[in-house]
Amino acid sequence: MKVLVYSAKAFEIPYLEKANHQKHQLTFVENALSSETAMQAVGYEIISIFSADDACFLTLEKLKDFGVKYISLRSVGHDNVNLRAATRLNIRVANVPAYSPYAIAEHGVSLLLTLNRKLIESNHRVKQYNFNLDDLVGFDLNKKTVGIIGTGKIGSVMAKIMNGFGCKLLGYDISEDKNLVQNYNLKYTALQELCEQSDIISIHVPLNAETHYLIDEELIFHMKKDVIIINTARGAIINTEHLIDALKKDKIGAYGSDVFENEKGIFFKNRSKHIPDDLLLIQLNAFPNVLLTGHHAFLTEEALTNIAETTIDNLNRWSLNEETENELTDIST
Template sequence: MKVAVFSTEPYDRKFLDAANAAAGSPHELVYFDVRLEPKTALLAAGFPAVCVFVNDDVSADTLRALANGGTCLVALRCTGYNNVDLEVAAELDMKVVRVVAYSPYSVAEHAAGLIQMLNRKLYRAYSRVRDDNFSLNGLLGFDLHGKTVGVVGTGKIGVIFAQIMHGFGCHLLGYDPYPSPKFEALEDARYVDLPDLLAQSDIISLHCPLTPENHHLINATTIAQMKDGVMLINTSRGKLIDTKAAIAGIKSGKIGYLGIDVYEEEEELFFRDLSDTVIQDDTFQLLQSFPNVVVTAHQAFFTREALNDITTTTITSISDFEQGNPLKDEVKLPQKVATPA
């Protein structure tokens, strides 16, 4: 099957080609560096399938343009699908598949890395020593042992992150509408309501998908409920945090540390080299200016193990679609529950 693969980098091609070869090279993969959006959807004309990533625009206009060109499968090489208009996909009888699970250790370990980076000022320490400055002034951190860590979202990644922080000797608070027995089994871990988690946690880490209900979960109101000087970590989706509210929290001292691998307007920034350009996003530029903020460019997933899982699952889903097999990782429009008369 011909597959148009959008938003590709050299590593995407390497791992997708390897997964395709391991499956017997059943598909013709054609790579495009550009993002998928309405004006680039024409590139996929004549392709039964497209393969897209987190910042591709799979909105109604894009889907209709794809359908006009003969595309009938959208294969997401990621877990989140908030960038897809599922209602229009269903209307067009277009199938959507995703990567339900990949190495959960990659993201959980990156979140722990951000905590250490911020706490022990490793970014400052590295730069200083490179400049032959061996002063310790301004590098004071704190012991993680004994601190309370709030885990918002206790799926596979959230549970592994909790296990890592448990290894540091932290107390654990969890919030999730669907409690995990694995989280509850951890010593000194318990579930609480979100306001209690916000009020009691020294460190808060977000590990939940983006849904319409939790858009800007972290906002002026929820930030006000947090401890003064709290550390906030986000390796999930950018729109979980209202960036302007977070900036206000940093200025007031309510947020003492912010570590993010995602940003709510990252589509025009991340996965690109903009080092020779003037970034026009003033909010992002202001965020970058704070000494207690660390931003990484959506790289938490970026390990060999995770990329192997992602590409193998993607190629398998495309093959299942071509062969008419059940789509194990299909994303379906949620069924509406009828209201009793």
């Protein structure tokens, strides 16, 4: 089958080609999917998109007119796809539901350790042969309370890692994981209680209507003054304006994130010669106690291999007119 791969990155193409085994005709384009770039899909029954692509209603209508029948996401998150519209238009959509929870959780721990132990500032000083230790004091993770918002695949790995540091674990989720309770002494609490008691808060929930701006000024008010917040989920789970206000007023200790509320159209490309005109991003970048990475928590060999293999498996199923277990739309074959 002919497949157009939108937002193709140099780092992922070899993994997709290896998983494909020359079975499908893959065409890679750097452009993200949008209503303007949908025209490129003319002549393709299948397209593959990433988290920065925009499969809104207007775009999906155009894709339908151009003959697209399938959309294979190379990500877990699918908030960038209007699934209702896809179902109505009879466009089948599938994602990669789990590629490496370890990659995401371990990246979150990296953000935490880097912030807590002031590693970037320390390294900057050493590069200048400045070995002064002032203002580099962190704290032991041992016996600290870690609140994990979302205890699914990624959140549960985060819980296990923090348990290894000797942390006390609190959890918040719509469903409880008995394994975490029994084996790692995680205690499920209300969200406000979690915020009140946690020294560290790590976010691992999907972005949807219920979680949009889940963390706002009201919840921040209930947090400990020196709390470290880690976000490897989605930027819009936190109200960025409220977060910045809290940082300005020293209401939180630090913020580490691999995501940003307005990252669409900004992330995944070199913007160093044309700095994005986004005041929220500029303000976040200016805080010494904020550490941002460019949505690359998933970037491990294992994760890229799993993403590629699942993506190609979705294509294989569709080429045989079969359903894949990863489908997000309820469309009969």
